[in-house]
Amino acid sequence: MNLTKSAVDKLEAPNDRSQIFYRDEHLKGFALRITNNGIKSFVLEKLIKGKVRRITLGRYGELTVEQARKEAQKLLGKIATGIDPIAEKQSDAASTITLNEVWEDYQKARKSLKPKTLYDYNHVMQTVFPDWLNKPLLSITKDKIVNRHTMLGEKSGQAYANLSMRLIRALFNFAAGQYEDLQGRSLITENPTKRLSQTRAWYRVDRRQTFIKSHELSAWHDGVMQLESEILRDYLLLILFTGLRRQEAAKLKWEHVDLKAKTLTIFDTKNHQDHVLPLSDYLYDLLERRKQNAISEYVFSGSGKGGYLIEPRKQMIKVTKLSGVEFTIHDLRRTFITIAESLDIATYSLKKLLNHKMGSDITASYIISDVERLRKPMQLITDHILKACKAKIE
Numbered sequence: 001m002n003l004t005k006s007a008v009d010k011l012e013a014p015n016d017r018s019q020i021f022y023r024d025e026h027l028k029g030f031a032l033r034i035t036n037n038g039i040k041s042f043v044l045e046k047l048i049k050g051k052v053r054r055i056t057l058g059r060y061g062e063l064t065v066e067q068a069r070k071e072a073q074k075l076l077g078k079i080a081t082g083i084d085p086i087a088e089k090q091s092d093a094a095s096t097i098t099l100n101e102v103w104e105d106y107q108k109a110r111k112s113l114k115p116k117t118l119y120d121y122n123h124v125m126q127t128v129f130p131d132w133l134n135k136p137l138l139s140i141t142k143d144k145i146v147n148r149h150t151m152l153g154e155k156s157g158q159a160y161a162n163l164s165m166r167l168i169r170a171l172f173n174f175a176a177g178q179y180e181d182l183q184g185r186s187l188i189t190e191n192p193t194k195r196l197s198q199t200r201a202w203y204r205v206d207r208r209q210t211f212i213k214s215h216e217l218s219a220w221h222d223g224v225m226q227l228e229s230e231i232l233r234d235y236l237l238l239i240l241f242t243g244l245r246r247q248e249a250a251k252l253k254w255e256h257v258d259l260k261a262k263t264l265t266i267f268d269t270k271n272h273q274d275h276v277l278p279l280s281d282y283l284y285d286l287l288e289r290r291k292q293n294a295i296s297e298y299v300f301s302g303s304g305k306g307g308y309l310i311e312p313r314k315q316m317i318k319v320t321k322l323s324g325v326e327f328t329i330h331d332l333r334r335t336f337i338t339i340a341e342s343l344d345i346a347t348y349s350l351k352k353l354l355n356h357k358m359g360s361d362i363t364a365s366y367i368i369s370d371v372e373r374l375r376k377p378m379q380l381i382t383d384h385i386l387k388a389c390k391a392k393i394e
Helices: 005-010 065-080 084-097 099-109 116-130 142-153 158-178 195-198 214-223 231-243 246-252 281-292 313-323 329-342 349-354 371-388
Strands: 019-023 030-035 040-048 050-060 263-266 274-280
Touching: 030 065, 030 349, 040 065, 050 065, 050 084, 099 116, 099 158, 116 158, 142 158, 142 195, 214 231, 214 313, 214 371, 231 246, 231 281, 231 313, 231 329, 231 371, 274 371, 281 371, 329 349, 329 371, 349 371
Parallel strands: none
Antiparallel strands: 019 030, 030 040, 040 050, 263 274
16 A cells, blocks of 8 residues: 555554554565554565574654655665665664663572672672663773772772673673674674783782681680670671581571581582581580570571671671680681581592582582481591590580
C-alpha cells in the first residue's frame, strides 16, 4: 500500500495476531508495523550480508510518515555503500557505554561474587573512580590508567593501587566478551591496563608472611587466657587450632557442629567447596563446653547486626600488650599452616585441612580424602600447638 498519513491513521491493530506489517509500494523495504496493543512503528527490511535484517526507525507520532521515509532512504544509501547500520548502531552504543553501566552488567553476570567481595569492589568504584563512572568506558585511556595507578600508589598504598586496577582490568575483559557486533567481534578491542604489564609498572607487593613463632605461643596463649570474655578467648583459640579464616569461624553455627561425629562444617567457603574438619580432642572439649552455655545459633555470638562476633580488635590489642606478641587474625591461620608444614603432613591432607583447591593435579582427583583420614594429622597439629604452649591449656 501507499504509506501516507491518512492511510496510517485509518489502520487498526490486528485482533488475530501479535503484529501485522503494511509495506510501502513505492520504497522497497519501508514498512509500518502495528502490534495488537495498537502501537504503530516504522521499520526498514533489507538484505544485509546475506540475511534479511529489520531495523526499527521509530514510532508513528514521534516520526511522521515523511520523516520515517527519509530515514529509510538514508539507511538504504548506507547499505548500498556496504555499511551495516545495525553494526554501526551497536558500535556507537559501545562507544558511549559508561564504566558504571559495565559495572552494573558485570555484577549481574557474576552472580557468585560473595557479599564481602562486592562490598570491597563497590568501595573501590565509589572512592577511586567516582569521576570515571559516568564517562564512556572507551574514554579510559592508557595514560589515565597509569596516572591513576601512580597517584593511588602514593596516596592510598601500593597494594590498594594494584587492587583497583585489577578491578578495572576485569571490567574491560568482561566488556570485551559482553559487547559484540553482528559478526561476533568484540566492540572493546583493547584493555588499557595492559600498559601496566608492558611497562612493568605494577607494584611489587610481597604477601604478608607473619605468623606466631613457636617460642611466642606460650606468651600469646597466656595473654589470650587473661581476656575476660570466654567467647573471644575461644574464638581466637579455635582459629589457631583449625586454621579457619576469620569469617568462617565467626559465622560458624551450632547446626554445623556435629559433636557426635566430632566434626564441623564450613559452608559457602572462599573456593565454593564445603569444608569438613575433624575435631581434635582439644577442639571437641572446647566446643562441648561452649555448647553447654550456648545462647545463640552462632558458636561465637555477638551484639552486632549479624548476630555473630565481629573481629575483636581492642581485645587483640590487649593480648598484644599482655604477651608482647603482635598478630592479626590471619596470622593465626598462617601459624596453623606453618606448624602443619613443619610436621611433614602429606600435601593432599594439608590442602584438605586448609580447604585449598587441588588445582590441575590429576593425581589429586583420584584420591578420596574423607574426614576420618584427616583426623590423625589434625590431632598431630593440635598436640604440637599444645606442646608449644607448654601444656598450659587444660
